[in-house]
Amino acid sequence: MTAMDQEFADLHQAVALCGELSSLATTDCDLEKIVTVVAGRAGVWAAVVDDSLMVLALCAGTSGRTGEERLAKVLDSDSEAVSQLIAEAARMRRALSLPAAGASAVSLVVAPILVGDDLVAYLVTAGHDAEETGEDARILVTEHAAMVCAVILGRRRVVAIAAGRARRELFDGLVLVGDRTEEADAEEWARHLGIDPEQRHRVLVAVLCSSSRAPAPAATDMVEHMIATRCPSATVVNRDAEVVALVPGGDDFGLSRQLTSLARLCREAVTARFPGMRLIAGLGDPHTGAVRISTSYDEARRAVGVGQLMTGLSDVTAFAELGVHRLLAQVRDPGELSAFAREMLGKLMDHDRTNGSDYCATLTAYFRQDGSLRRAAALLHTHPNTVAYRVHRAEKIAGLDFTSYSDRLAAQVALEIVNGLGGNP
Structure with missing residues (x-):
């Protein structure tokens, strides 16, 4: 057989295989079926991988389990070369080949799998020269198989989006209008989501x-x-x-x-x-x-x-x-909160800022510990007498009387505002 005859035979086989793959695109098949057909008909090893070379589907044709292990080894041992080939195929958005570097090495073809504008995975075929069709024919088959994989993944994406939209609408019904709907309806929505309504x-x-x-x-x-x-x-x-x-x-x-x-x-x-x-x-x-x-x-x-x-x-x-x-939080204007805090504790905050004191922090600990000097001192890592002195000084500087219920309450609320607004009202 002449070289031209061989090339024609390879091309004829590739076209026939592309036709078979196209027919699979109209069925409810998966990625495993595609790589199985490619591996079996073209006499190569085939796999679908992601950017990190994680195998999503793999078949070694007549080589069986041993071939799968060898392909996995190729992807692992030559990961740098494969990664570079994948990166270039991704950049050019078309199939590329990497010839075998030795008698025992394998040649690789990588084709990007595109769903719309998104590059979601790659189809990789590998084989020894004696086992494979001509390089041009294998590039054609690999690229066409990648297109069929894209159809399958695109179909999955559409189904997932539709299912996700329905799921979200059911969930929205529960969280947004659940208390304004019939209990029976809410329970039905919950069951559809796999939630125990009781x-x-x-x-x-x-x-x-x-x-x-x-x-x-x-x-x-x-x-x-x-x-x-x-x-x-x-x-x-x-x-x-x-x-x-x-x-x-x-x-x-x-x-x-x-x-x-x-x-x-x-x-x-x-x-x-x-x-x-x-x-x-x-x-x-x-x-x-x-x-x-x-x-x-x-x-x-x-x-x-x-x-x-x-x-x-x-x-x-x-x-x-x-x-x-x-x-x-019902006061939507932070300025109103700041104004109240400054009216109550403005002098104390200014004193802290000017003198580097921490009277506001001491009052916060004191009030949050329900007026316990001992617990506030433990929280501040100081002596109870020191806390008592600071509370008294803060009272005088702020112009408040903590024995007065209204002054004490106003100071506590003002401190919650100061701390809630980041200490800078």
Whole structure:
């Protein structure tokens, strides 16, 4: 057979294989079926991999398990060369080949798998020269197979988007209008989401915000993944700028502490990966029944609202622990809060700022320890007599009388405002 005849035969075989692959695109097949057909018909090893060379589907044709192990070894031992080939194929958006470097080596062809404008994976074929079709024919087959893989993955994406939209609409019904709908409807929505409508649940809301730009979808995706993997019992929904987790459980303090720790872990991850972005989380109280899920969501959102207004508070706030801040947050103008704080404690704050004293911190510890000099001293790492002296001095500087109920209450509220606004009202 002449070289031209061989080339014609290779091309004829490649066209026939492309036709078979095209017919598979109209069926409900998967990536494993595509690589199996490519490997079996073209006499090569085939795999679908992601950017990190993690294998998503693999087949070694007639080589069986041994061939699969050898292909995995090729991808691992020549990872740098394969990575460079993948990077170049991604840049050029077309299939590229890497010839065999020796008698025992294999040649590689990499074709990017594009779903719309997104490059989601790569189809890799490998084989010895004696086992493979001509290089041009294999490039054609690999590129066509990658297109079929893109059709399959695109179909999956459409189904996933549709399912996700339906899931989100059901979840929105529970968290947004659950308390204004029929109990039977709320219970049905919950069952469709795999939620026990009679169980006790609480809601964790994580909101991403930035002063300079809208939250990156990658940031909310990361938070959603972190919560879902670390709290598998939760129903987690990504609602663009916020991630909502519905967590089964009662009044267990351990669960509240666990969710608070998880929210803080998410916050640290967001800060590290997305500079300038801030995560604020709120935890609602536990409530029983599907129709009350919206109540816990509303509480979690109110806790988030307090965190957004009172920037000096923790970025993770439980509704049950808000105290007077639930009322203070109803004053939407921070200027009004600042004015009240300065009216009550302005002289004391100015004295601290000018002289480097810490009378406001001492008063905060004293009031939060219910007026106990001993406990406040332990918290401040000083002597009770020192705390008593500082409280007396703060009283005189501020022009207040702490034996007066109204003065004492006003000072406590003003301190909560000062600390909630970051100490700079």
